[in-house]
Amino acid sequence: MSLNQYVEKKVCIITTDGRSLVGQLASYDNTTNLVLKNTVERVIRSADDGEPSAEVPLGLYIIRGENVCLVGLVDEALDASINWTEVKGAPIGSTKH
Numbered sequence: 001m002s003l004n005q006y007v008e009k010k011v012c013i014i015t016t017d018g019r020s021l022v023g024q025l026a027s028y029d030n031t032t033n034l035v036l037k038n039t040v041e042r043v044i045r046s047a048d049d050g051e052p053s054a055e056v057p058l059g060l061y062i063i064r065g066e067n068v069c070l071v072g073l074v075d076e077a078l079d080a081s082i083n084w085t086e087v088k089g090a091p092i093g094s095t096k097h
Helices: 076-080
Strands: 010-015 020-028 034-043 054-063 068-073
Touching: 010 034, 020 054
Parallel strands: none
Antiparallel strands: 010 020, 010 068, 020 034, 034 054
């Protein structure tokens, strides 16, 4: 499936090391190298961690294709309704090559 339908739309990227990045897909190439605009990294803390979860602004961000595990379209209305600092959960973990 082509990422062409996701260009200029808000996407969520899960990387092979388990990071969650959200931003507007600006560009991509045939090896799935991605360029995101207005990127934030969502750091979700576990339920027993007293520190709140966070959204770390990264701005313009390039992700190498070998580090991309998943690309998904974000439901912007639902996403805006969630207070990400209150979300708790288990870490995603990494994948093996």
